[in-house]
Amino acid sequence: MHKNILIILIIQLFINKLKAVKCNWGTETNLEGIDDNLGNRANCVNCKANYYFSGANFIPGVSLCERCPISKFQDARANDGNIATLAVQCDINCPTGTQTEQGNTTYVLLRNECNFCKANYYYESFIINFTGGVDKCNKCPVQKASGFEATLGSNAKLAIQCDVTCPTGTTTKTGSTSYVSHKNECVNCNADFYFDSFYFYAGISTCKPCPVKKTSGAIHTEGLNAQIYIQCDAECPFGTVIYDGKTTYFKNDKSECVKCATNFYTIKQNGWIAGTDTCIPCPNILILSGKANYPFSATYAAQCKIVFSQFLTFSLLLIYLYFL
Numbered sequence: 001m002h003k004n005i006l007i008i009l010i011i012q013l014f015i016n017k018l019k020a021v022k023c024n025w026g027t028e029t030n031l032e033g034i035d036d037n038l039g040n041r042a043n044c045v046n047c048k049a050n051y052y053f054s055g056a057n058f059i060p061g062v063s064l065c066e067r068c069p070i071s072k073f074q075d076a077r078a079n080d081g082n083i084a085t086l087a088v089q090c091d092i093n094c095p096t097g098t099q100t101e102q103g104n105t106t107y108v109l110l111r112n113e114c115n116f117c118k119a120n121y122y123y124e125s126f127i128i129n130f131t132g133g134v135d136k137c138n139k140c141p142v143q144k145a146s147g148f149e150a151t152l153g154s155n156a157k158l159a160i161q162c163d164v165t166c167p168t169g170t171t172t173k174t175g176s177t178s179y180v181s182h183k184n185e186c187v188n189c190n191a192d193f194y195f196d197s198f199y200f201y202a203g204i205s206t207c208k209p210c211p212v213k214k215t216s217g218a219i220h221t222e223g224l225n226a227q228i229y230i231q232c233d234a235e236c237p238f239g240t241v242i243y244d245g246k247t248t249y250f251k252n253d254k255s256e257c258v259k260c261a262t263n264f265y266t267i268k269q270n271g272w273i274a275g276t277d278t279c280i281p282c283p284n285i286l287i288l289s290g291k292a293n294y295p296f297s298a299t300y301a302a303q304c305k306i307v308f309s310q311f312l313t314f315s316l317l318l319i320y321l322y323f324l
Contacts, residue, residue, distance in 0.1 A: 026051035026065025028078060047084035049076040054109075058082045069111045069133070097121035097137030099150055107133065117156035119148040124181075130154045141183060169193035169207030171220045179203070189226035191218035196251070200224040210234070211252050239264035239279030245292035250275070260298035262290040269296045 023029065023044035030045060041061030047053050050072060051065035058081030065081065068090030079088060086092060092106045094114030098121075099105050107113035111133030117123050121137035123130050130153035137153065140162030151161060158164060164178045166186035170193075171177050179185035183203030189195050192214065193207035200223030207223065210232030221231060228234045234249040236257035241248055243258060250256035254275025260266055264279035272295035279295075282304035293302060 024061065024064050026067065027060075027063070027081065045080060046078040047081050047089060048078050050089060051084070052086045052089040053081045053084050054086065058084070095133065095136045097139065098132075098135070098153065103150065115153055116150045117153050117161060119150050120144060120161060121156070122158045122161040123153050123156045124158060130156075167204065167206045169209065170205070170223065175220050187223060188220040189223055189231060190220050192231065193226070194228040194231040195223050195226045196228060211250070212254065237276065237278045239281060240274075240277075241292050259292040259294055260303065261292050263303065265298050265300045265303035266295050267300070269299065272296075 021041050023041065026048055027044040028046050028048050029043050043060065045060045047058075047065035050068045052068060053063060053065050055063060060081065063081055065084065068086070070091040070093075072089070072091050076089075078084075086109065087106075092108075092111075094100065094105050094107060094111075097118055098114040099116050099118050100107055100113045101116055105114075105118075113132065115130070115132030117137035120140045120143040122140060123135060123137050125135075128135075132153060135153060137156060140158070142163040142165075144161075144163045148161070158181060159178065164180070164183075166172065166177050166179060166183070169190050170186040171188045171190045172179055172185045173187060175188070175190075177190065185203070187200075187202045189207035192210045194210060195205065195207050197205070199205075202223070205223060207226060210228070212233040214231075214233045218231070228251060229249040234251070236242065236248050236250060236254070239261055240257040241259050241261045242250055242256045245259055245262070248261070256275070258274045260279035263282045265282060266272060266277070266279045268277060277295070279298065282300075284304065290303065292298075
């Protein structure tokens, strides 16, 4: 008895297999992928997951469904052919940083509609032309504060889409205040700008404007070498130094030049103006133990005679020791 039932089932399955027809490309029955066992393609009413119908009227058993240009990674499912449009069945998002000419980040019919780089995004490739719907656009390292807009991918160069201005006071090796490909091209301090820190980071470090600009000979200089005394007119007036008694150039303003240098004096003990007035060199240069002094103390006697007498005493001592 059981054998008879089994034989009948096998025969029935074989007959159904003979009746079954394969659904058209990209379509399936409501049973998701199973061929129609009744021998009627009209039962192939759905587009499969990640397949869509692009025509005007879906006819079960006649119409075909096309493979999505980009498959969905989530929520992919079969749908009735009449509603299984590209937008429903497929991932229609434009590649990163791109959009359509109308400003949408999703395309309607073909992914090559995504042929623009969004505002503040750029396309960079030295050998490959931009392909709409395939290529991505990169986010600008520094965004434009104004005047930004979407641009056709093939024209969306870094210099057009992004703010490529070098950091304050810096330039490229050619002296340009804008870089071409990357901000680390900004390696120099501009003319009349200087750098006063320990490490210069190209594209990050900034240079300061000179307190007093050079009247001639101003040039852009490699960042770490662009010291104030090289880039600026920062020399103290003749014979003067700053507070430390040694440095002959100022950092922020000429008024820092407050002392007469070693071996220099002034006859203007009152009313002497720092950064404007100068000091006079001592008539002799063979001086020991000299030091810089503020003007009210930097008399001839203090800066020259007394120190010279010390030198004379030392010289006589050497002569005395020689003849012993």
